Amino acid sequence: MGLVYLDNAATSFPKPPRVYERLREYLERYGGCPGRGGYRMAKEAEAVVEETRALVAELFGVTEPHRIIFTLNATDALNMAIKGTLVAGDHVVTTVLEHNSVARPLNRLERRGLIRVTRVGVSPDGLIDPEDIRRALTDRTTLVAVIHGSNVTGALQPVEAIGPIVRTHGALFLADASQTAGAVPIDVEAACIDLLAFPGHKALLGLPGTGGLYVGPRARLTPWREGGTGVLSELPLQPEEFPYAFEAGSPNTLGLAGLRESIQFILQYGVKWIRAHELSLTKRLLDGLRVDERFTVYGPSMPEHRIAVIAVNVAGCSPAAVAEWLDRAHGIAVRAGLHCAPGAHQALGTAPEGTIRISPGYFTKEEEIEQCVAGLREAADALWRTAVTV
Ligand SMILES: Cc1ncc(COP(=O)(O)O)c(C=O)c1O
Numbered sequence: 001m002g003l004v005y006l007d008n009a010a011t012s013f014p015k016p017p018r019v020y021e022r023l024r025e026y027l028e029r030y031g032g033c034p035g036r037g038g039y040r041m042a043k044e045a046e047a048v049v050e051e052t053r054a055l056v057a058e059l060f061g062v063t064e065p066h067r068i069i070f071t072l073n074a075t076d077a078l079n080m081a082i083k084g085t086l087v088a089g090d091h092v093v094t095t096v097l098e099h100n101s102v103a104r105p106l107n108r109l110e111r112r113g114l115i116r117v118t119r120v121g122v123s124p125d126g127l128i129d130p131e132d133i134r135r136a137l138t139d140r141t142t143l144v145a146v147i148h149g150s151n152v153t154g155a156l157q158p159v160e161a162i163g164p165i166v167r168t169h170g171a172l173f174l175a176d177a178s179q180t181a182g183a184v185p186i187d188v189e190a191a192c193i194d195l196l197a198f199p200g201h202k203a204l205l206g207l208p209g210t211g212g213l214y215v216g217p218r219a220r221l222t223p224w225r226e227g228g229t230g231v232l233s234e235l236p237l238q239p240e241e242f243p244y245a246f247e248a249g250s251p252n253t254l255g256l257a258g259l260r261e262s263i264q265f266i267l268q269y270g271v272k273w274i275r276a277h278e279l280s281l282t283k284r285l286l287d288g289l290r291v292d293e294r295f296t297v298y299g300p301s302m303p304e305h306r307i308a309v310i311a312v313n314v315a316g317c318s319p320a321a322v323a324e325w326l327d328r329a330h331g332i333a334v335r336a337g338l339h340c341a342p343g344a345h346q347a348l349g350t351a352p353e354g355t356i357r358i359s360p361g362y363f364t365k366e367e368e369i370e371q372c373v374a375g376l377r378e379a380a381d382a383l384w385r386t387a388v389t390v
Contacts, residue, residue, distance in 0.1 A: 133166070
């Protein structure tokens, strides 16, 4: 039995062939520690890191590449943005859809009585109305944190409309691009985004252990990790220069070398092309699911308002049982449950069991979408029979 991998929202698989090919060469030739030596191998390793930074900047329309800070993953970047900008007395506007990597840091600061948080709701389709964000702003609002693409329903939020509202008000706009970086065109200038958090291992097609945060010129960020930077070592405190201020410790150079290869691959095809390709897979999947009345599909009705993440439930069956059945019977990998975003499931009415999440990716083939739809039909028959017998 082969593997049909439809869990790209968790992490992308496979990676572009050039990532596998170049990593061995990288370990053999450039294994030095970047910024920590004047010898050739260390300099070559540093060049790899800086090339990756420039590629990320190109991808997001960032004119100053040193404003891209590399992190462990998107969670690390989001914590850095939230804890690095907020001070006691601040008010934050966010949404009910946020992943725990935004919701939990905010909840904790709120419970400690340090900040106030307003959580904006969504339409029945799972979309945020920018006017709701505008109405939630107060004179104490310093940060607006919004998920760009929902990791539960795939709803693509109108960040281009939200950003100018936040900018005019004078707050900072943090966009969680965990599900969109590499899959949807993003221009931080056009969308007035001050802080953009992204993982390297999802649609950017890189390795686990990579991610980053774009920090725009309006943001004043305090580092939450201090230590060695390889430069300005004589200073008693963390240097203020970008990117050193926020990149203490030896970087994940192998991961960043992989990210350089994967972003080169993405730029070669273009994010617009990738978006069109994933939209076509999404439409196919939606068409297949909507003809069977046993399936409930959640999220926006217009495919254009979606990314390639589909939440579905099968009447009478638990999402976990269906996902387990798909894996066992057909080697189809999907994810069931709350997807680390309990607020989104409460808004959808799918808590506490959650949904089945199907997330095709760059390398998904059309026949795999058909296999998944057929597998879900079989699962519905098989599990329904079991439920009736029991
Ligand atoms: C919307 C969203 N935000 C944040 C994260 C956290 O990403 P990471 O696992 O790279 O820390 C995820 C991961 O699934 C996500 O989907």
